[in-house]
Amino acid sequence: MELSKEQIQDTIARRVAKELRNGDVATLGIGLPTKAVKYLPQDINIIIQSENGVLGVGCYQDENNRDCHITNAGGFGVTLNLGGCFLDSLMSFSMMRGGHIDITVLGALQVDAEGNLANWCIPGKYTPGMGGAMDLVVGTKKLIVAMEHTAKGAPKIMKKCTLPLTAVHRVNRIITEKAVFDVASDGLVLKEISPYSSIEDICASTAADFRIELPQ
Amino acid sequence: MVKFISAAEAVTFFQNGQTLMIGGFLNCGSPELVINELLKTDLKDFILIANDTGEANTNRGKLICAGKIKKAIVSHIGTNAETVRLYNAGKIEVDLQPQGSLAERVRAGGAGLGGILTPVGIGTKVAENKRIIEVGGKEYLLETPLHADIAVVYATYADRFGNLAFHGSTRNFNALMPPAADIVIAEAEYISDEPLNPDNIVVPGIYVDYLINGGANGTI
Numbered sequence: 001m002e003l004s005k006e007q008i009q010d011t012i013a014r015r016v017a018k019e020l021r022n023g024d025v026a027t028l029g030i031g032l033p034t035k036a037v038k039y040l041p042q043d044i045n046i047i048i049q050s051e052n053g054v055l056g057v058g059c060y061q062d063e064n065n066r067d068c069h070i071t072n073a074g075g076f077g078v079t080l081n082l083g084g085c086f087l088d089s090l091m092s093f094s095m096m097r098g099g100h101i102d103i104t105v106l107g108a109l110q111v112d113a114e115g116n117l118a119n120w121c122i123p124g125k126y127t128p129g130m131g132g133a134m135d136l137v138v139g140t141k142k143l144i145v146a147m148e149h150t151a152k153g154a155p156k157i158m159k160k161c162t163l164p165l166t167a168v169h170r171v172n173r174i175i176t177e178k179a180v181f182d183v184a185s186d187g188l189v190l191k192e193i194s195p196y197s198s199i200e201d202i203c204a205s206t207a208a209d210f211r212i213e214l215p216q
Numbered sequence: 217m218v219k220f221i222s223a224a225e226a227v228t229f230f231q232n233g234q235t236l237m238i239g240g241f242l243n244c245g246s247p248e249l250v251i252n253e254l255l256k257t258d259l260k261d262f263i264l265i266a267n268d269t270g271e272a273n274t275n276r277g278k279l280i281c282a283g284k285i286k287k288a289i290v291s292h293i294g295t296n297a298e299t300v301r302l303y304n305a306g307k308i309e310v311d312l313q314p315q316g317s318l319a320e321r322v323r324a325g326g327a328g329l330g331g332i333l334t335p336v337g338i339g340t341k342v343a344e345n346k347r348i349i350e351v352g353g354k355e356y357l358l359e360t361p362l363h364a365d366i367a368v369v370y371a372t373y374a375d376r377f378g379n380l381a382f383h384g385s386t387r388n389f390n391a392l393m394p395p396a397a398d399i400v401i402a403e404a405e406y407i408s409d410e411p412l413n414p415d416n417i418v419v420p421g422i423y424v425d426y427l428i429n430g431g432a433n434g435t436i
Contacts, residue, residue, distance in 0.1 A: 052244065089391075
């Protein structure tokens with residue numbers, strides 16, 4: 001079944017939302033990972049940290065609460081939740097590097113069977129820079145990569161990343177519109193198959209080997 | 217003691233080839249008045265230390281577009297297409313830094329440290345040509361201090377003693393850069409004749425040399 005871009009993103013965001021536990025301190029990458037928040041159940045409240053110096057990110061601003069001095073890392077105006085606070089860049093990154101973030105969800109250009117992640121550079125083509133991604137993935141307690149399974153048909157889940165790495169051996173779980181993989185010490189483990197995919201489809205679109213451990 | 221000056225006067229401190237630290241995260245808490253005055257001059261070949269190179273038509277991004285920056289030491293250039301274009305064409309040197317390591321390098325520069333040890337970047341291109349030091353069986357990269365000739369920072373509030381305070385997420389690199397530069401210029405939105413509440417001061421006035429009345433700042 002062919003999904004639209006929006007359906008793909010919603011499928012991934014819905015699944016990512018299930019990873020978040022009440023009270024988690026979370027950092028969510030710009031774009032897809034941030035979409036997961038709208039699928040959180042009512043009784044799950046998380047504390048979102050934004051690398052530019054916000055702990056307790058609320059929602060996007062509207063005409064009633066406009067304040068150009070409160071933004072998220074994407075530069076968009078956001079509100080601060082009750083109990084939240086602002087940080088300088090030292091405190092913000094000390095929080096990440098020091099292991100005080102429970103869960104991080106980021107996008108990726110590539111991820112591989114050893115838990116390596118590449119998301120900041122395609123040499124000669126696209127080099128936005130790593131921003132805070134390297135610090136973030138080194139320190140977080142749990143790292144989830146949330147991304148489309150392929151890029152224009154080409155696999156993004158590799159035996160070994162070919163692009164410059166963001167971090168080595170840090171990814172715990174990979175969530176795509178087709179599947180959920182865990183990264184184990186002996187390689188990838190297929191844990192879930194999306195209703196929109198199949199074993200054959202996943203095998204054909206994944207460059208890494210994996211073993212299968214689906215729930216009974 | 218801090219001196220009150222105009223942005224035009226501030227430009228007289230600048231020389232070709234200097235290293236500049238400029239505060240801000242994209243548009244948030246980004247000083248702009250001194251940058252606008254620099255654009256009117258022939259000054260160039262600056263080394264820029266900042267979180268990012270902004271956008272093409274805002275704050276730090278304008279210096280890039282005007283060809284005034286020969287090297288940028290930043291964590292991110294993706295929001296400024298002109299930086300990316302110049303970089304791909306080999307016309308600007310870009311030294312990309314993990315953002316937290318960049319922040320710590322600025323701190324080390326202002327805090328009298330010989331560097332910092334971080335696990336960030338181990339096993340990546342960031343570790344190339346850097347010393348790896350083992351502590352307690354774990355590998356760390358030695359990241360060296362950064363120092364600037366001039367820092368230009370934003371503050372929301374300042375008093376006549378040069379003390380600075382911040383609203384919202386504007387403190388970012390603005391709070392770190394003042395100790396790490398020889399000359400520190402702060403653009404403040406609200407300058408008070410009365411001292412700021414000492415409990416709320418983020419940057420002590422002894423770090424700030426010059427204050428500019430910054431007026432309204434910031435766009436989303």
